[in-house]
Amino acid sequence: MKDLAHSSLRSGLLAGLVAATLAMPGAAAAASTDPAPLPAAGDGWRLGVAEVPAPHAAGAKVRTTARIEVLAGQLGQGGAPLQAVAAAQAAQQLADGALDAWVGVWPDEDASPEGVRATRLAWSAAPMAIMRTDTDIHAWSDLSGRTVCLSADGRVSGELSARFGAIEQIYASAADALLALRVGQCDAAVQDEDFMKQLLTFPEWRKFSAQLAPYRTQALTRLMRDDLSAPRKAAVRQATSAERVRELARQQARDIAFEVYLDQTVPDCH
Numbered sequence: 001m002k003d004l005a006h007s008s009l010r011s012g013l014l015a016g017l018v019a020a021t022l023a024m025p026g027a028a029a030a031a032s033t034d035p036a037p038l039p040a041a042g043d044g045w046r047l048g049v050a051e052v053p054a055p056h057a058a059g060a061k062v063r064t065t066a067r068i069e070v071l072a073g074q075l076g077q078g079g080a081p082l083q084a085v086a087a088a089q090a091a092q093q094l095a096d097g098a099l100d101a102w103v104g105v106w107p108d109e110d111a112s113p114e115g116v117r118a119t120r121l122a123w124s125a126a127p128m129a130i131m132r133t134d135t136d137i138h139a140w141s142d143l144s145g146r147t148v149c150l151s152a153d154g155r156v157s158g159e160l161s162a163r164f165g166a167i168e169q170i171y172a173s174a175a176d177a178l179l180a181l182r183v184g185q186c187d188a189a190v191q192d193e194d195f196m197k198q199l200l201t202f203p204e205w206r207k208f209s210a211q212l213a214p215y216r217t218q219a220l221t222r223l224m225r226d227d228l229s230a231p232r233k234a235a236v237r238q239a240t241s242a243e244r245v246r247e248l249a250r251q252q253a254r255d256i257a258f259e260v261y262l263d264q265t266v267p268d269c270h
Contacts, residue, residue: 044080045232047073048093048102051153052084061263063173064255066151066191068123069103069220069240071248076239091116094225101228101236105155106221119222122242123249126214127156128193130181130200133210137188140164140215147186149177155218156190175259181208182264188212198253205257 049069056062065071073082085093090102091113105125112118129148131137137146144165150157151174160166169186171177174195181189193214200209222240224233238244 044078045100045235046080048083048085048099050104052082063175066153066174072239090223101224103222115226116223117226121220121222121240122245123220124193125220126193126218127190128196128214129188129190129212130196130208131188131210132208135210140212149180149186149189151177175256179260179263198249202257
């Protein structure tokens with residue numbers, strides 16, 4: 001954070017992020033406190049998600065995942081590791097007893113496999129784009145030939161180029177993709193709708209509040225075995241409740257915004 005004292009931009013970013021942090025429930029005691037882990041049943045319930053982040057390497061930058069279901073699992077399982085299970089294999093893994101629950105984009109929200117209950121969660125994973133407010137992009141079709149920043153753990157890699165002719169630039173994390181947008185390396189950034197809405201509540205993102213509403217709907221779905229014990233069912237439901245997801249969403253947006261701030265060593269592109 002060199003030249004912090006001389007950079008009004010970065011000082012403003014920090015002040016706004018700290019103010020937003022302190023305004024959050026429970027943050028007055030410690031601005032960097034994460035949501036408390038939930039009580040788990042027994043030795044922890046087993047959650048599957050489509051992708052599991054690689055372990056944090058010593059010396060590497062800390063990066064918050066773009067996937068809210070990963071955060072829910074990491075904080076709510078009582079130490080049980082997340083398991084990487086593609087959507088196509090999720091139902092079978094649950095039926096075999098290898099998983100207690102799975103959360104992700106389920107291809108058919110109305111179809112529940114035998115012995116498994118499918119529940120739509122309070123999280124829109126539909127693709128939403130944000131851009132500088134002075135952009136000339138006003139429709140998804142305007143992305144043809146334009147650069148779009150995506151994170152490696154996002155959900156639309158390949159889709160924007162195939163559907164709209166966009167030039168996709170994939171970055172290691174959501175923070176890296178959003179930083180690239182801020183410094184002018186791409187014309188737009190795309191992430192889950194509900195994440196983007198949380199991010200845009202920060203005043204530092206007003207200059208990047210031009211947006212494209214999702215061109216399709218997509219929500220997260222929780223699959224849970226019907227034969228789970230009552231305590232485990234309660235733990236799964238609590239970890240993925242609407243209230244819990246909202247709490248995690250606020251924390252996720254704040255953390256990623258702060259990661260962008262810490263890495264932004266040049267002014268926004270003008």
